[in-house]
Every structure is written in structure tokens, then in C-alpha cells.
Amino acid sequence: APAGERLLDIAQAEGQPLEGTCEGQMACSTCHVLVRAADLAKLPAPSPHEEDMLDFAWQPDPLRSRLTCQLRVTGDLDGLVVTMPERQI
Numbered sequence: 570a571p572a573g574e575r576l577l578d579i580a581q582a583e584g585q586p587l588e589g590t591c592e593g594q595m596a597c598s599t600c601h602v603l604v605r606a607a608d609l610a611k612l613p614a615p616s617p618h619e620e621d622m623l624d625f626a627w628q629p630d631p632l633r634s635r636l637t638c639q640l641r642v643t644g645d646l647d648g649l650v651v652t653m654p655e656r657q658i
């Protein structure tokens with residue numbers, strides 16, 4: 570994946586069914602994923618606004634849930650594994 574691209578855009582380009590209804594404006598939480606526990610240290614901490622929006626996601630995990638519209642590819646994310654929750658909302 571190209572550096573700087575959002576995980577949401579990459580997943581959608583690959584045909585993954587991540588809605589991203591608000592197109593990254595942090596107003597929907599339909600881009601929610603669960604990060605593999607072993608990869609959590611690779612990611613920057615979520616912003617307070619992202620944490621607030623995750624409260625609206627379906628069964629958010631306090632440690633592993635993230636919004637893919639807020640995650641951009643960097644070299645540090647090499648090998649990152651995320652999974653989609655059973656539902657988005």
C-alpha cells in the first residue's frame with residue numbers, strides 16, 4: 570500500500586465491504602475494524618474524537634477498535650492485520 574493512503578481507501582479499492590459512509594469525516598463509524606493485538610504498538614493512539622466515534626460502532630473493543638479513515642499507511646505498519654467486525658452498526 571502506498572505511504573500516506575488511508576486504510577479505508579485501500580480496503581475499498583480492494584473490494585472490502587467497509588462503508589465509510591461519511592467519507593472520513595469521523596461522523597459515522599462505518600469504517601470500524603479490529604486491529605490484531607500484536608499490531609497495536611504499530612499504530613498511533615486514536616484522537617479523542619476518534620475514541621468518541623468508536624462509541625457508536627457495533628461492539629467496539631476498547632483496545633483493538635479503530636476507524637480506518639483515521640489510519641494512514643506508514644512503513645511502521647508493514648504486516649498490519651485488521652479484521653472487520655461482524656456488523657458495522
Ligand code: FES
Binds near residue numbers: 594639
Ligand atoms: Fe465515517 Fe470513518 S468513514 S468515521
